[in-house]
Amino acid sequence: MSLDENTCTCVCCFIVLVIAGFYLVWSNYGSIPFVIGGVLIAGIGVLLLRNSRSVKQTQQQKESSKTIEVINRRISEEKYEREQRAKGLEKYVNKSGNTLWGTPEQVAEWARMDKASVEVVIKKEIVKIRCQYCGKLYNEPLDSCPNCGGSG
Ligand SMILES: [Zn+2]
DSSP states (O other), X not given: OOHHHHHHXXXXXXXXXXXHHHHHHHHHHTTHXXXXXXXXXXXXXXXXXXXXXXXXXXXXXXXXXXHHHHHHHHHHHHHHHHHHHHTTOEEEEOTTSOEEEEOHHHHHHHHHHHHHHHHHHHHHTOOEEEOTTTOOEEETTOSXXXXXXXXX
């Protein structure tokens, strides 16, 4: 017996059980339970439909208000930039990605400081090597030990 046949048998059994159940209910109580059941199912269906529709609407509203928000923010940013430039200030984005506004002298100073801190980081990253002959530490770019002359 294949899986499909199994599933089919199960579905058939279920339908037979449902029909038998319906028949039992109908023979005992008449058609009223079916009317009530039908109304209930229709009611639930309508509720679900309405709910999914309102969810879609709120999503659309959210998206459109988000777009408006982004546009408004961009407009106010542009306005702010115009005002700053009118004051003779310059825009500067530092190495952390923050936007700063300052006089040309301040911007030059910030650029110098950022550059200096980047250079410090590069200097810190120089790897030290321990000489296998005398045990002294020396910088990686060197081919041989400055203490004893032995090469790594
Ligand atoms: Zn050495």
